[in-house]
Structure formats: structure tokens, C-alpha cells
Amino acid sequence: LPHKQRGKRSSTFPSSLDRIYQSITMMIRDHFESCPAMPSELKAKYKDIKATASQGVDGSKQYWVLSAKTLGLVETDSGIFFQG
Numbered sequence: 001l002p003h004k005q006r007g008k009r010s011s012t013f014p015s016s017l018d019r020i021y022q023s024i025t026m027m028i029r030d031h032f033e034s035c036p037a038m039p040s041e042l043k044a045k046y047k048d049i050k051a052t053a054s055q056g057v058d059g060s061k062q063y064w065v066l067s068a069k070t071l072g073l074v075e076t077d078s079g080i081f082f083q084g
Contacts, residue, residue: 001036001037005036006035006036006037007030007031007034007035007036008030008031008034009026009027009030009031010027010031010035012024012026012027013079014080015079015080016075016080017064017065017068017069017073017075017080018061018065020064020065020068021060021061021063021064021065022061024064032046033046033047068080072084
């Protein structure tokens, strides 16, 4: 979609691996329900899951950091990069 047609927080660029978790939670909170490109049946499924999911699970932030590293993401002075 052109930028002006996108919902807020449709993209995220965390500055460090530690900030991936925060960036994604902000995207989930601010974007998913307002996204014009998300099919209504998928939005309904998202709302159902959101209603039953627990928030702030211990270790969530560390899970995202470890997953990013496992996928080959590395933190540098210039930002996060993929190291293949």
C-alpha cells in the first residue's frame, strides 16, 4: 500500500535487539486493528487470540532477542543487520 494509505506503525525499525520486543508490541497494539489491508476474518481471529492471551509473560523480551540472534541478526554501531 502507498504510505498514506497505511495504518500507523505499519513498519518498525528498532535501534537494537533489545528494542525488538517493544517495537513489535507497539505495532500489535497500534496497527493490527486499524490495518486497512488485513482481511476482516483475520482481524476477528486476532481479536479472539488477543482476548485470551496473557500480557507481559516473563522472558518475552529475552525470547525476541535470542530468536533474532538465532536468525542471524547482529547489532552494530550502524543498527541491526543480517549476518548470513
